[in-house]
Amino acid sequence: EAQVTQNPRYLITVTGKKLTVTCSQNMNHEYMSWYRQDPGLGLRQIYYSMNVEVTDKGDVPEGYKVSRKEKRNFPLILESPSPNQTSLYFCASSLTNTDTQYFGPGTRLTVL
C-alpha cells in the first residue's frame, strides 16, 4: 500500500531534550516536506527536499533540522525543543512540488 509513515504519532518531551521524528514513503517520490499545523495558522512548511541530499528552508525553519540521505526517508530533528514547538507535524511526499502531495498521519508533539 502506498503510504507515508511517521513515528512517533504522539510525543511529550521536555525543553532541551533532542528528538527526531521519522518520516518514510514507499512511493519513490522525489519531493518531501515537513509541515507544522497550528490553530488559525494552517500548515506551514518547515523544510523541503527536492531529492536526495538537496534540502531547503520553508517558511518556519528556525529550531529544526532535516536530512535526506535516502530517497524514502526524511527525518525531522529538533536539537533543543522549546514549548513554542508544541504542534501537530505532518510529513508529505510527492513526485515533484507540483504534483499531489501524500500526507502522513501526523505527529502530535508537546514540549513542556
Place this chain on the structure above:
Amino acid sequence: AQSVSQHNHHVILSEAASLELGCNYSYGGTVNLFWYVQYPGQHLQLLLKYFSGDPLVKGIKGFEAEFIKSKFSFNLRKPSVQWSDTAEYFCAVTGYSSASKIIFGSGTRLSIRP
C-alpha cells in the same frame, strides 16, 4: 511576500446549500494551485489542482474551483453540500520551479448541519 489567504475561517451551512470558499494568493511567477481537505480523523488529501489550461477545474466529490489570474484567486465551489463534507479545507500554491516552496492557507472549517 508569498502567501495564501483564506478569509472564511469557519463556515456553517445546511445540507443542500451551495458552497463557495475563498482563496487568494500572492506568489511570483507561474503558479500551481491546490485544494486539500482534512476530514475528521483522516489524513489530508487532494480535492483538486490547477496547473494550466482550462481555469475551471473539477475535483472529487463534486467540488470544482476556478482560477482567476487577474484576481489572484482560486475559489472552491460545490453546488449542493452534504453532511459528509464537514471537514477543514486548505488552499495551497507553489511555483513552477521544482525548487519552489509550497504555501498553504490557514484553512476553512466547514460544518454542515444535517
